[in-house]
Ligand SMILES: Nc1ncnc2c1ncn2[C@@H]1O[C@H](COP(=O)(O)OP(=O)(O)OP(=O)(O)O)[C@@H](O)[C@H]1O
């Protein structure tokens with residue numbers, strides 16, 4: 001909690017009917033990561049509930065991407081526990097976590113540039129298989145054709161939702177950054193994730209695209225009851241779109257609270273918000289990796 005007095009909101013209060021509180025989709029307990037002598041994360045605890053949009057903010061080098069790596073299974077923490085829907089997954093591979101409903105977009109867009117937008121999105125459904133194995137492929141069983149139709153329909157639906165229908169057949173690598181980011185988002189949501197991690201999703205987007213992205217995130221969480229954790233340097237976007245904000249500084253949780261509480265927190269203003277005007281924090285991607 002910040003010295004300025006931001007209250008930690010408990011998103012999982014004891015229920016009035018005496019039942020157990022709802023299990024968060026994501027829970028981190030005591031997570032620490034070191035890179036040699038650098039403490040990237042120190043004893044970090046964090047929870048995100050179903051249907052919640054949680055913002056993760058902090059200065060460059062605060063540990064935000066490292067935290068995403070720990071949650072998604074790219075990096076094993078030195079200490080601590082990661083839970084998804086109450087199950088401990090700390091030792092699970094990234095693939096196993098993805099198959100349990102975790103999806104992620106990256107600080108630097110990672111798409112299959114040579115594939116069309118539609119095929120990038122379709123690729124996220126392929127792991128489920130078509131049913132019937134190779135035989136079904138060879139003879140085109142009805143069940144296989146039905147699966148294929150359903151997948152294409154779902155891809156079309158998501159492309160429409162993300163404003164990508166007009167560029168569905170274009171290679172992602174040929175698109176401007178804003179559309180490429182939306183294609184990456186479409187790929188992340190097409191399989192109806194349980195937990196969605198977005199690392200600087202507005203980076204490189206123009207105002208219209210930022211507004212569309214904010215709407216998409218709210219639709220996704222409402223329709224799919226998905227938990228969303230997003231890292232973002234666009235403070236006005238975070239303040240306007242997140243239910244709750246966690247502030248990291250030098251690898252430690254500095255404050256947790258509502259957007260209002262975070263904006264008024266003296267320690268947060270000193271460590272982060274005070275450095276810049278709201279909405280003026282520069283992305284590390286935008287400036288080519290220079291620290292801001
Ligand atoms: N692979 C690595 N090897 C060594 N140090 C690393 C590595 N990855 C991150 N770090 C260090 O760990 C700390 C946290 O980095 P991280 O990338 O998680 O910060 P961040 O909050 O995502 O920053 P940014 O806002 O610039 O993206 C930094 O001091 C960084 O230099």
Ligand SMILES: [Mg+2]
Nearest residue numbers: 064065066107
């Ligand atoms: Mg980062």
